[in-house]
Amino acid sequence: MAENKISENIEEYLEVLYRNGSNKEQVSTTKLSKELGIAPGSVTQMLKKLEKLGYIDYTPYKGATLTDEGMKIAQKITRKHRILEKFLIDVLKIKEENVHDQACEMEHTLSDEAERALCAMLNNPDVCPDNNIIPACNFDFDSCSQCYSQKDFDQIVNRQFNLLSISELTSNTEGVVSFIRGDSVLLDAISDLGIKIGSQIKYNPNENQMGNYFVRIDGEELSISLEMANNIFIRI
Structure with a gap:
């Protein structure tokens, strides 16, 4: 289950791209700049880097779309963020206005095993507190009942498609x-x-x-x- 560590900065970019273009719609540099609070020039440089890494397709002056590999990473970090929001509000009763920032801090360090346990504890939630879809897990199961039947996390393999x-x-x-x-x-x-x-x-x-x-x-x-x-x- 081990994977190469991806920087939090890259994960944040991919997460915003997914939030605005989950169906592979093109997201403009201006949109990314506003959401991330980063100057357009810096965003452009990062998009060029992400394209070299194979995470996006970038068209100058137009914007970027996620590749299959970028989508996989973006869905995974988005899923962790939204499950954490659900946990923080429903279980820990954290104030709603504080939840987003806390989930942002926690999402990058939440292990896949802990994410799976949270999902089970929360009864397979489909939406976060803002009613945004929680993406499917990337474990190779047909249903949640199959996931429950596999007790040994180390025996779980990842799905090979999005x-x-x-x-x-x-x-x-x-x-x-x-x-x-x-x-x-x-x-x-x-x-x-x-x-x-x-x-x-x-x-x-x-x-x-x-x-x-x-x-x-x-x-x-x-x-x-x-x-x-x-x-x-x-x-x-």
């Missing part, structure tokens, strides 16, 4: 359902609709109505709730 929940998709997308998050009640409800690991999915965000998400699963059109859309992940 995932996005249906509710995170911002453009027409086709893919394969590769992870379903949640407790047995939610998993059973999703299964009852005929949605399972390996299902072929087509999604057009413009078809959503009244809070419902319309998807085509193995050729059949279905309406699913926001909770389901938050917890059904497709390979991207």
Whole structure:
């Protein structure tokens, strides 16, 4: 499970890129500069460095998009941040106005093993206190129940591809359902609709109505709730 240590500064850049372009939308240098509180010239230099490292694709005067490798790192640090926010508010009862900064400090040192334990303790949360999606873990499981059944953390391997929940998709997308998050009640409800690991999915965000998400699963059109859309992940 060991990985090369990535600097906190790089993680912060990738986290902001993910927050503004999780579906690989291009994020402008100006946007990054404002969110990070860093001069545009310095941001440009860092983007050039991140491109050399293979974490982003950078277009001068336009902005940057995450590569698959950059997405993997960005999702991981974003997941830790949002799980920590949930823990700090729901369990430790930290004042909401203090939570973001504390989570920022803690996210870089939280181990994968501790993150997994927090997720289990919090019952697989799908959103943070700000209602932003908590990305899927990068462990190679089809469901949370599979994760629970593996007691030895050292035997867990990482997934080799990235995932996005249906509710995170911002453009027409086709893919394969590769992870379903949640407790047995939610998993059973999703299964009852005929949605399972390996299902072929087509999604057009413009078809959503009244809070419902319309998807085509193995050729059949279905309406699913926001909770389901938050917890059904497709390979991207």
